[in-house]
Amino acid sequence: MRTLPVVARTQPDPLAALVHGLADDARLVDDVVAAARAQSPEAARLPGTESRRYVAALIRAGCATFLRPGEPAGEDFAEAARFGAEGAALGVPMAALLSGVHAGRSRILEIAIARGRATGLPDDVLLQGLLRLDRYGGALERHVLDGYRTAERQLDSDRRAARVRLLRHLLLGEESDGVDPARFGLTPGGLYHCAVSDVADPGRVRELEQAFARCGGILGPVRGRLCGLTPRLPELTTMAPAVVVTTPPVPLERATEAHRLARLALHAARARGVTGPCEVTELAGETALAAQPMLAGFLRHGLLAALDPADDFHRELAGTALAYLDHGQRLDLTASALHLHPNTVRYRLRRLRELTGFGERLTVLETVRWWWALHTWRGPV
Numbered sequence: 496m497r498t499l500p501v502v503a504r505t506q507p508d509p510l511a512a513l514v515h516g517l518a519d520d521a522r523l524v525d526d527v528v529a530a531a532r533a534q535s536p537e538a539a540r541l542p543g544t545e546s547r548r549y550v551a552a553l554i555r556a557g558c559a560t561f562l563r564p565g566e567p568a569g570e571d572f573a574e575a576a577r578f579g580a581e582g583a584a585l586g587v588p589m590a591a592l593l594s595g596v597h598a599g600r601s602r603i604l605e606i607a608i609a610r611g612r613a614t615g616l617p618d619d620v621l622l623q624g625l626l627r628l629d630r631y632g633g634a635l636e637r638h639v640l641d642g643y644r645t646a647e648r649q650l651d652s653d654r655r656a657a658r659v660r661l662l663r664h665l666l667l668g669e670e671s672d673g674v675d676p677a678r679f680g681l682t683p684g685g686l687y688h689c690a691v692s693d694v695a696d697p698g699r700v701r702e703l704e705q706a707f708a709r710c711g712g713i714l715g716p717v718r719g720r721l722c723g724l725t726p727r728l729p730e731l732t733t734m735a736p737a738v739v740v741t742t743p744p745v746p747l748e749r750a751t752e753a754h755r756l757a758r759l760a761l762h763a764a765r766a767r768g769v770t771g772p773c774e775v776t777e778l779a780g781e782t783a784l785a786a787q788p789m790l791a792g793f794l795r796h797g798l799l800a801a802l803d804p805a806d807d808f809h810r811e812l813a814g815t816a817l818a819y820l821d822h823g824q825r826l827d828l829t830a831s832a833l834h835l836h837p838n839t840v841r842y843r844l845r846r847l848r849e850l851t852g853f854g855e856r857l858t859v860l861e862t863v864r865w866w867w868a869l870h871t872w873r874g875p876v
Contacts, residue, residue, distance in 0.1 A: 511562055513611055513624070518558035523606060524551045527599045534598030535591045545695055549578045550599060557631045561624075567631055572638035579642030584700040586659055586716030589643055596639055600632040646697040655704075659715040665724065665747060666717055666754040676747070679713045686744035687712065687724040689753035691761050694721050694737040703739075706730070720758065724750060731772035738764045739772045759786055784867050794868040801850045802872060809850075813873050815843040816853060820866045824857065 517523060528550050552574040560567040582592040604625060611621040661674045665681075666689070681687065690707075694700055700721060707714040712725020724747075731739050740761045742753045756775055763781035764773050775782065784791065802809040815833065819840065822828035830837040847853045854861060 513607065513614060513616065514558045514561050516610065517603070517607060518555050521551075523603070524554060526606065527554070527602050530602035531595035531599035535595035545581070549574055553578070553635060554603070557628065557635070560631055561627055567634060572635060575635045575638040576642030576645075579639035579644075580646035580697040581695045582639075583643045583646035584697040584716065585695060585719055585721070587719075589640070589647075592639065592643060593636065596636055600629075600636070603632075604628065655715060658713050659717065662713060662715050662717050662722060662724070665750045666722055668751050680711045681713070681724065681747065683747060685726055686746060687726055687750065688728055688744050689742045689750055689757050690714065690721075690723045690725065690728075690739055691754065691757040692721040692737060692739040693761060693765065694739070699737070703729075717754075720761070722754060722757075728772075736770045738770055740764060740775060740778070741772065742775050756782070780863075784870075791867060791871040794864060795871045798865065798868040799851055799872045804872065804874070810873065812843050812847040812850070813869050815840055816847055817866065817869050817873065819844060820857075820862055820869075824862075 524547060528547050531550070532546070556571050556574060560571050579592065583589075607625060607628060608621065611624070616624075657674050658679060660672050661676060661679060661681075663669045664671045664674070665676070676682070692703065694703060703721065704714045704723075706729035707723050707725050710725050710727045710729050712723055712727075714721060714723030714725075716722070726744070728741055731741075738761055740757045742757050745753045760773070760775040760778045760782045763778045763785045766785070767778075767781055769778070799813075802813065804810070815829070815835075818832055819826075819829045822832055826837045826840055829835075830840045833840065844853065848855070853865060857865060
């Protein structure tokens with residue numbers, strides 16, 4: 496009788512399992528982003544969604560590098576270089592950006608130590624893994640710095656710094672450091688469009704800044720957003736997926752108000768999924784409503800308390816009602832937009848009416864109340 500060879504079972508690598516867990520943990524990303532933003536208020540000016548995307552990409556790249564034999568290659572740090580470049584494009588000081596990176600790096604190591612000990616990893620194995628992660632973290636910081644410096648050179652940092660100081664004076668009301676607006680073509684009697692954008696890519700930032708300069712305006716990073724003033728608007732047709740919100744022209748003494756309004760409108764545009772160029776007047780309703788979150792909450796609870804956000808049917812009812820209001824309370828247009836039979840729309844509206852008292856023919860002000868309540872209840876789609 497022939498004896499079959501014994502095949503040894505490969506034991507799972509507990510260190511690799513720990514790293515896989517780090518790479519796939521969405522809560523870890525939130526924890527690291529929070530630590531970095533808390534440590535560096537200046538770095539917190541970077542848009543939160545972009546910061547989260549970068550942190551997630553860097554953690555995935557670092558874990559993939561850890562699990563691969565050999566030292567990390569340059570392509571492993573492409574996101575780190577882009578992160579540094581966007582920090583420079585948005586005017587975040589280098590020291591502040593690196594402070595945020597340090598905080599995030601330290602938080603990852605703290606979490607890795609706690610999880611490794613919780614799974615019973617021997618101290619020597621855990622130490623070996625942490626040293627490799629720390630080497631990757633050091634290389635990552637160097638690439639963030641390289642990306643920052645490269646973008647800073649491309650953006651002509653000295654003249655740009657003067658533009659930013661002037662913009663902070665005009666748009667935020669900060670004390671002037673003596674930069675003359677006339678140096679950048681702005682005059683006390685002129686009228687200027689205020690612009691706010693969530694563009695962050697350094698190449699596109701540079702293109703926009705040059706486009707504003709050709710129109711006699713100035714553009715630069717102010718509190719994590721690209722902001723500017725210009726007597727006439729450049730061509731802005733190719734901005735998607737970013738948003739550029741602009742106001743009608745105002746005198747310089749009203750630039751602070753216009754800037755505040757444009758930032759609110761930008762927030763409303765992102766919540767609505769709008770991309771490209773957009774005038775604040777096109778977002779008047781959403782902008783006004785977004786400025787009153789407490790009232791929105793009162794309406795939601797007062798009109799829609801019977802609906803459960805976790806109930807898929809209730810979400811269908813709310814979505815149908817919003818479409819009905821958006822289409823002038825026309826059953827035929829609502830059914831066409833939702834690809835439903837008109838009787839299905841009619842049934843859903845009747846069920847919503849039974850649950851909440853949603854009216855059949857609403858006045859303009861009633862429509863505003865219900866649309867606002869439904870939109871708030873439904874949340875971002």
